[in-house]
Amino acid sequence: MQKTKFSAVAATFLVCFVFWVLLDFSFKAEELLAGAIVSLAVALFTARFFIHEDAGWFLNPKRLFSLLRFWCVTFPIELVKANVAMARICFGGCRDIAPGIVKIPTELKSDYGLAALSNSITLTPGTITMEVTEEDGRNWLYVHWIKVRETEPEAAGEAIKGTLEKGLKEVWA
Amino acid sequence: MRIVIDLLIAAGLVFATAGTLGILKMPDTFSRMQAATCISTLGVLLLALGGILYAAVMMHSAASAIKIAVIALMVLVTNPVGSHVIAKGAYSHGIRPETKMDTDDLGRDFDE
């Protein structure tokens, strides 16, 4: 078991406390204090399961700005495009499909980057990440794709995660 | 303002209907999962946007608006985890589509 890092505890505490405030939504001193104590206890015991890398990346304003731009501009555009395509398939009688599982390479190395990329791929309708493996020093994703257009790993990767990976690369190398 | 809110909620309803049709009519398990993602992304997002506008502008209640935003955020964060776990579990359990998939890299690499 790894040693618990201070930054990991701080990040977990912050997330727990923000959720407490959002759910409780009262700003009396006693309630905030109770929330802080509970969040601290939870963070101390569970931080080592959640975060294995440096959690201080979000103090860097440039990376935070890139992440916000990814969430507010790049990702919604992809989401709407994929949703419209999927709705068209569904209303057209679900005939226009060719499902298959393709293997695509990714340049991202860190846990954060891989988690964000695979969750973004899963969240766009039409693609679901099924497995992440590491071969030859690169990370590979197995993606179930509803309409396989490319079977070559590089070309399929470009079609599935092209803009998503470019946006995430600025945040987590 | 009412018209904008109604349009947002109706657009969410259109995407939710598409997802439900997909769940009912798609031929195999994984394709059904793909169609279901429609419901929990744009369906919930557009509905939550309309709900937030309604709570903030018509009802003047910030607590309701923030609670709706938290619900949409929870659905968006937890849904990919759930569909990834179900897809992986179904595949390793041996569930395959009836018509064989043309490209199946996962089966090629992990079955024998």
Added chain:
Amino acid sequence: MTDLLIFSILFAVLAILCVYRLMKGPTAADRMVAADNADILICCAMILFSLFSGRGVYLDIALICALFGIIDTIAVGRYLDTKGRFRHEDRD
């Protein structure tokens, strides 16, 4: 005012359509996907009904629905995964 109620009823009807797949679905994964989405659709209907009636307690219930939807999904998914692994070990 009434339009919110109409939308809420339409979302509930969609959830009932999902229940058809829940009863018929050939495999456990199908049933789980249908149940998860029926949960989300009922959550949507509850948000709209809360806005229609002006009672905040429905929002709390919708939040709990959305939070607990993930737990059963992950439980069933892990169960399917382990079952497959044990069967592979038997075969080897």
